[in-house]
Amino acid sequence: MGAQSAPVHLSFGARGRRPSDAPRSATAGVQTYYGGLSGHAMTIRESDLPGVGKKFEIELGGGEEMVVVIHNTGKREVFRRPAPDADSEKAFEFSDDLARTIGSIIEGAYFQPVEPETQETTLPGGILLEWYELPPGSPLVGETLESADIGGRTGLAVVAIQRADAVIDSPDAETTLREGDTLIGVGTPENCAAFEEILTE
Amino acid sequence: MALFDVGVMFAGVAVAGALAHRLGQSVIPAYILVGMLLGESVLGRVDLPVAGTVYVPETEFISLGAELGIVFLLFFLGLEFNLDRLFARGRQIGTAGTIDLANFGVGLVLGWLVFGALLPAFLVAGIVYISSSAVITKSLIDLGWIANDEAEPLLGTLVYEDLFIAVYLSVASALVLGGGDVVAAAVDVGVALAFIAGLLAAVRFGGPLFERIVATDNREFVALRAVAAVVFVAGAALALGVSEAVAAFFVGMGFSATERVRAIETILEPVRDVFAAVFFFWIGLVTDPALFPDVAALVALAVVVTTPSKVVTGYLAGRAFDLDARRSTRVGLGMTTRGEFSLIIATVAVTGASAGAFDPALAATINAFAVAYVLVMAVLGTTLMGYSAPFESLAVSWLDRDATDGSGAGG
Numbered sequence: 001m002g003a004q005s006a007p008v009h010l011s012f013g014a015r016g017r018r019p020s021d022a023p024r025s026a027t028a029g030v031q032t033y034y035g036g037l038s039g040h041a042m043t044i045r046e047s048d049l050p051g052v053g054k055k056f057e058i059e060l061g062g063g064e065e066m067v068v069v070i071h072n073t074g075k076r077e078v079f080r081r082p083a084p085d086a087d088s089e090k091a092f093e094f095s096d097d098l099a100r101t102i103g104s105i106i107e108g109a110y111f112q113p114v115e116p117e118t119q120e121t122t123l124p125g126g127i128l129l130e131w132y133e134l135p136p137g138s139p140l141v142g143e144t145l146e147s148a149d150i151g152g153r154t155g156l157a158v159v160a161i162q163r164a165d166a167v168i169d170s171p172d173a174e175t176t177l178r179e180g181d182t183l184i185g186v187g188t189p190e191n192c193a194a195f196e197e198i199l200t201e
Numbered sequence: 202m203a204l205f206d207v208g209v210m211f212a213g214v215a216v217a218g219a220l221a222h223r224l225g226q227s228v229i230p231a232y233i234l235v236g237m238l239l240g241e242s243v244l245g246r247v248d249l250p251v252a253g254t255v256y257v258p259e260t261e262f263i264s265l266g267a268e269l270g271i272v273f274l275l276f277f278l279g280l281e282f283n284l285d286r287l288f289a290r291g292r293q294i295g296t297a298g299t300i301d302l303a304n305f306g307v308g309l310v311l312g313w314l315v316f317g318a319l320l321p322a323f324l325v326a327g328i329v330y331i332s333s334s335a336v337i338t339k340s341l342i343d344l345g346w347i348a349n350d351e352a353e354p355l356l357g358t359l360v361y362e363d364l365f366i367a368v369y370l371s372v373a374s375a376l377v378l379g380g381g382d383v384v385a386a387a388v389d390v391g392v393a394l395a396f397i398a399g400l401l402a403a404v405r406f407g408g409p410l411f412e413r414i415v416a417t418d419n420r421e422f423v424a425l426r427a428v429a430a431v432v433f434v435a436g437a438a439l440a441l442g443v444s445e446a447v448a449a450f451f452v453g454m455g456f457s458a459t460e461r462v463r464a465i466e467t468i469l470e471p472v473r474d475v476f477a478a479v480f481f482f483w484i485g486l487v488t489d490p491a492l493f494p495d496v497a498a499l500v501a502l503a504v505v506v507t508t509p510s511k512v513v514t515g516y517l518a519g520r521a522f523d524l525d526a527r528r529s530t531r532v533g534l535g536m537t538t539r540g541e542f543s544l545i546i547a548t549v550a551v552t553g554a555s556a557g558a559f560d561p562a563l564a565a566t567i568n569a570f571a572v573a574y575v576l577v578m579a580v581l582g583t584t585l586m587g588y589s590a591p592f593e594s595l596a597v598s599w600l601d602r603d604a605t606d607g608s609g610a611g612g
Contacts, residue, residue, distance in 0.1 A: 048289075050356045051281045051338050052347060067348040072466060079348040085525065088348035 057081075074099075128192055131162075132183045138199055146173035153198060155191035160184040206257050213239050213257075214478045225587065227336045229540050230579045232478050233572060236485020243490060259486050263479060270480025271545050272435045272449040273473040278334065278363050279453020280466055290357060297354050297518030298361025301536070305330040307510045308503075315499050320376055321563060324550055327373060328571045329507045331366050333540025334359045335477075336579055340535065340586045351531045354522040358515070358536065366542055367450045371397055373546065374444040377553035389442065396443045400434075400451035404458075411455040415465060423461060424468045430456075446545060477541070484544050484572060487551060492569035500573045508581065511537045516596070530596035534589050538582025539575050547571030 045057040053071040060066055067079040067088050074096030079088035094102060104110065123129055134141055140148050150156055161168040161175065162182040168175060177183075185195060213235040221231035236257075237243055245256035257263075308329035312322030337355060341347045346355075371393035379386030403410075414426050431452045438448035456465055493500075515536035519529025547568045553559030585592070 047353060049347060049352055050360050051334060052342065052352075052356070055348065055352070069348055072463060073470075077348065079345065081348070088345055090345045090348070 123186070126188065127186060128189060130185050130187075130192055132185060132195070132199060134177060134179055134181045134183065135200065136179050138179070139201065140177050140199060141179045143177055144173065145171055145175050145177070148177065150185075150195065150198075154187070154194035156185040156187035156195040158183050158185050203260050203262060206260055207262060209239065209257050210236075210263060210479070210482055214482050218478070225583075227333075227339065227538075227540070227579050227583050228478075229333070229336060229481055230576045232481035233485040233488070233544075233576060236482035237488055237490055237572075238485075240486040240488075242488070257486065259483070263483050263486065266476055266479035267483035267548075268445070268480075269432070270473075270476035270478070270483075271446050271548065272431060273469070273476050274335075274480070274541055274545070275367075275446040275449040276431045276453040277466070277469075277473055279450040279455075280457050280462060282360065282363060282450070282454050282457060290353075293354075293522050294357040294361055296521040297358045298365070300517045300521065301358050301362065301514045302330075302365070303514050304507060304510050307507060311503060311506060315502075316563075321567060323376065324373065324546060324567055325503075325570070327366070327369055327546040328543040328567075328574065329503055329539070331362055331539065331542040331546070332359060332511070332536050333538045333542065333579065333582070334363065336538045336540045336583060337535055340538070340583055344586060346531065346535075346586075349528065349531075350522070350524055351519065351528045351535070354515075354518045354524065354529075354532045355535050357522070358518050358532075362542075363450075367447050368397065370444045370546070370549070371447045374549050374553075375442075377549050378442055378556060378558045392441070393443050393447075396438065396441065397447065397451070400448065404451055404455045407455060408458055412459045412461075415456065415459060415461040420464070420468055423464055424472070427456065427465050427469060428472070444549075481541075481544070484548070484568075488569055488572045489565065490569075492565060493573050496566060496570040496573055499570055500577065503570075503574055504577050504581070508537050508578070526596045526600040527593045530593050531586070531589055534585040534592060535582070537578060537585055539578040543571050543575050543578075 043059045047055050047057075049055055049069070051072075053069060053073075056068045056070070058066045058068070063083045065081040065084065067081055069077040069079070071077070076092075076094045076096070076099040077090060078092040078094075080091050081088045140150075145158060150158055158171060159169070160183075161171050161177075162184065163178065163180075185192070187195070214232050217231035217235040218228045221228045239257045241256050241258065243256075245254060248254060305326045308326030309322050311329065312325030313319070316322055316325070337359065341352055341355065346352055372390055375389035375393040376386050379389040411430075414430055415423050417423060417426075431449050434452050435445035435449045439445040456462055459465075512530075512533035515533030516529045518536070519532035522532075524532065547570075550559055550564040550567045554561040554564035
């Protein structure tokens with residue numbers, strides 16, 4: 001990534017946590033956000049184009065990038081860049097109005113094909129009630145709640161485990177975690193973020 | 202008749218612009234050429250069968266419109282100019298822009314060798330140094346390079362040049378209007394720099410004032426007030442003997458920090474385009490192509506020397522932004538385009554001559570040089586950008602091998 005642009009790392013988990021929930025560091029022109037459960041981290045680089053407008057470069061995975069140029073006039077241009085060092089190929093051009101409409105279609109404001117897999121509920125005081133599914137290969141699989149020491153390591157309290165159709169409420173320390181379990185936890189956004197890290201690493 | 206002259210002028214630039222667009226070329230050379238064709242020096246020398254001799258004379262309206270064109274071009278430069286943005290990527294833009302200054306040195310040497318005097322050399326240096334923001338930005342968008350990494354060094358270097366040219370223009374007009382007297386020139390340069398300092402202070406501390414001027418939802422009032430502010434200050438500057446272009450630049454900078462900057466740009470863009478076209482047409486009108494043979498050698502020399510020099514400094518600018526050989530080559534090719542600002546510098550000489558402070562013959566020569574040079578460089582630069590592929594392969598095969606060797610030796 002060239003140092004000429006200000007990279008903004010946005011990491012969206014399956015729960016669709018808004019990036020503004022968890023800003024962790026902000027240095028000159030660089031904002032880094034963490035968060036996300038099955039987190040494919042998403043990098044967006046933003047740069048100024050003096051006299052033209054702004055440019056956003058969005059990594060799509062596999063080296064492919066989408067480049068959005070927003071002109072000061074309101075015109076949007078969307079480019080596809082097949083590889084990081086390839087030339088950008090112009091795909092679409094929209095007026096300001098059309099771009100906003102298309103944006104809300106993509107966002108799912110008009111039609112949502114799937115229910116969100118997991119959800120979060122905000123309790124009074126900014127405490128979150130969250131659902132986490134244990135992915136295959138998670139280091140927590142096979143651990144008991146005691147040996148995993150989730151509370152000690154992350155501050156997140158596991159209040160229930162959903163296993164197939166059954167729900168284990170108030171699971172005790174001897175409960176062994178299995179792949180596919182859904183853990184229901186309560187904690188601050190920081191606790192949740194810390195848990196997400198140990199969930200996959 | 203004056204209204205008809207203006208009508209012919211606008212019809213001329215409209216047709217020329219459409220033609221240039223169809224040929225995939227920049228409109229600027231087309232506006233200049235049509236001005237030259239319809240003016241006294243070409244059409245005025247032709248004896249038409251029925252009408253006799255008819256041509257578009259340099260009416261007061263056209264020269265005033267040209268002056269407004271300069272004011273609006275620089276005003277927009279100021280609107281887009283953002284000091285924070287310059288500092289945010291200061292190191293890279295600073296490196297790229299400073300390397301680019303080598304072209305000014307090249308121009309100074311070239312001008313000194315040809316004219317043997319400092320002031321013409323100083324003007325030639327400015328003319329060959331400054332790349333064309335308008336043409337380059339347009340080409341970047343047309344070619345889709347705007348979405349690539351080469352856009353940042355190109356636009357960044359142009360921002361650096363813009364700041365340089367603001368200071369340069371005030372010094373140049375003070376020197377030219379000073380009429381060669383060293384003491385008078387020193388005083389004029391002092392006045393010009395003091396004026397710049399005053400404008401900078403106004404921009405720095407006058408934010409609320411600029412904000413209040415355009416604090417209205419009425420588009421008509423936004424347009425009128427912004428135009429009033431920039432033309433009033435530019436006119437006052439000229440009355441004080443300071444460059445109106447520089448004053449317009451700083452007024453633009455003052456508005457760039459306001460919330461209404463986008464509205465001002467959207468509303469006034471057509472105004473700028475109309476008067477900028479008048480400016481280019483006027484440059485054509487006052488240029489006598491009969492002088493081209495006299496300056497042909499100088500133009501050829503300048504093209505041969507300053508095209509490669511811009512390619513090299515542009516290439517290094519790309520490298521300063523960590524680009525590879527291929528993209529850095531594009532930066533170099535793109536930067537070769539010269540345009541509106543070279544002509545504005547030539548106008549300083551023309552204005553000085555009509556004020557009696559500058560040798561008219563020398564001013565005509567410098568103007569003819571600038572116009573011919575811009576005609577070549579605008580077309581050449583646009584063409585080089587459009588057909589950049591062979592140059593890129595060449596650069597990659599030459600320079601990437603060196604880079605591989607270099608990295609091998611280094612690690």
